[in-house]
Amino acid sequence: MEFFVSTASPSRQRTDCAIVGVYDKGVLSTAAEELDARIGGRIAKLVKRGDLRGKSGDAVLLADLSGPCERVIVLGLGTRSAFKRKQYRKALASALSVLSKTGARDAVSYLGLDEIADADAYAQARAAVEVVAASQYRIPDHKTTNKRPKPALTKFGLAVGSRGDKNQAERGLTHGQGIVAGMALMRDLANQPANVCTPTYLARAAKNLAKDYKKLNVRVLNEAECKRLGMGSFLSVTEGTEQPAAFIVFEYYGAPRSQAPTVLVGKGVTFDTGGISLKPPAAMDEMKFDMSGAASVFGTMKAVLELQLPINVVGVVPACENMPGGRSTKPGDIVKSMSGQTIEVLNTDAEGRLILCDAITYSRRFKPDVVIDLATLTGACVIALGSHLSGLFSNDDALAAALKAAGERADDRAWHMPIGEEYAEQLKSNFADFANVAGREGGAITAACFLSKFTEGLRWAHLDIAGTAYQSGANKGSTGRPVPLLVDYLINKK
Known part of the structure; x- marks a missing residue:
């Protein structure tokens, strides 16, 4: 076009x-x-x-x-x-x-x-x-x-109306074309069935993206490498499947490498059965969209590359399946995260946070300016906000405000939700440092509180896109969100 x-x-x-x-x-x-x-x-x-x-x-x-x-x-x-x-x-x-x-x-x-x-x-x-x-x-x-x-x-x-508006409009067209290129990639990946879009497929798609853009470097860690790094939480999710996990890392440097990058971390569960805590059959087909956080990282990286933004951006995608099997993690099992903290897995269907926490820890090696994770994390967020706004959580009010403003400008809105000590206390465990779930009440908040336990010293934000990344019903499919919000944030990043 x-x-x-x-x-x-x-x-x-x-x-x-x-x-x-x-x-x-x-x-x-x-x-x-x-x-x-x-x-x-x-x-x-x-x-x-x-x-x-x-x-x-x-x-x-x-x-x-x-x-x-x-x-x-x-x-x-x-x-x-x-x-x-x-x-x-x-x-x-x-x-x-x-x-x-x-x-x-x-x-x-x-x-x-x-x-x-x-x-x-x-x-x-x-x-x-x-x-x-x-x-x-x-x-x-x-x-x-x-x-x-x-x-x-x-x-x-x-x-x-005037020649004075022409430059503004042409800049808008350029940015818009970058954004829609990213949205299209996100939608293409997320709309594929899970027997096509496996972790291996995502890894191959990342390498193909690097072939198209010289400024993009991609590295894919296999399960053995993740094990050597101590990613016990991430690997606990993939125990029950025959599909090998892939830990995908994008690096784009549009500014001097001395400039701290923005790190985007995307949940890449290419199909989520819930594991041993098996989901009900109704609408389980939509769990192919549980890698929408990963797809949004792919899409945002594509937009950044198209626009050649003068910033540094790193993308981190832990990709795996969550399946029941003889080797699956069981409710009550205890796993050790890359950070060294131990987690009692009370619900294997709360797997997104288990892969994100190791990815957030991994992101520290880039000495990031900010870390933003993106995930179809909780049904509780859909109950709270419906399908119109993404849930926004952060330990930094200025970062939250910047992301919220980006969403307003991009017509891809997010709502700033709370996190706090009183919610984090609900994650207490008798057997490990903490549990991976805390009951039904405030489920989106306690999920964010879980992630916050791995963000000490980081400027961090979490976007729960469970209600906004895809549509159900007659128009079932990926929406391409939150690529517009993320790209707007990066375009306007100071």
Whole structure:
């Protein structure tokens, strides 16, 4: 897909399809009014006949036009004062849905020519790229028939009101393209079935990424190497499976190596049965998405590489399966983590924290500026926040604030959740330094408290993406989150 910025007026820009809007009560936007004069008042006639009232969600296609464009998609934008970034994204998505049913190969959006209170030219352009990419994404399915045809659209333009906005918009397009490249990689990995996307598959995907980008170094540790490093907690999860675990390390240096890196740690459980603490069968197929934290590290690294950001980033992915078997870790077993701390495993379905804790300890060797772990960690976080916001936990308020702000800018929001000593006390064990679970109450918080036991001296944040990384139901599949949040954070990192 090619993206461009146009400063030409709607009455002059040649395109297969122009996208304009009408506000509530039939008030034409600036672009709609100007274009209407060139197409014989067709938009005004729609309003006059009552075929378009400007309500949010309305969409009408005008075709076989003479003038600068063959087609016009006219969208209802709702109340002008309420038309903000969220409504802008929805309107664009509606336009792309209509556009997909035509043969248009290029289109230009004029939706941002009137001021949008919370979206400047940069934000509009970045959002436009994400919406277009979402409309064109195709799940790497394994069907032999009825495959969805590729979209005809190959070129998409964003109109801006002045040449002064052009540089901002072009920067937004560049960043947006980096973000959607990362989101696509994350979604491709997470959407694969678990018999395809194994730990070995992830290791191979990491090496292939390094072949594509010279600035990326990848190392994959096998189980023997992990054992020598003392990763007893990580290896305890993989005991019951025949699939070998892989501990994947990405290193990208876009700044002098003396600059402390940001380390991203992603949970990579390529399938989670729960182990001996077996999950119920309903929706267990969705446990192929339990490597979404790992996939988001892959996606974020891809975006950083595409954008060549002037920072240092390290990615750490402990990848394994969690299966029941004769050698599986059992409830009540005690394992020793890489940090030297011992853990009583009361529930083998609380395995994500067991692999993340060793990965966090491993990340210390890079002398990081910050460590951010990403995991579909707890169903409790879904109960707390639903599918709209990721759970954000941190031992550093400034880091939490920066990540929360990045989520707001990226429309990939997170909510700052508490961690505290009173919650950590629930992890006490009679037999080990602490247990891996603490009961149902505050489950997302006690999981974060568990991880915090391995972060002393680190600036650390944890994103629980159990509710946001993938969708269930008819639209089942990976969402690509939290790649936009992470990339925005890295773009704006001081």
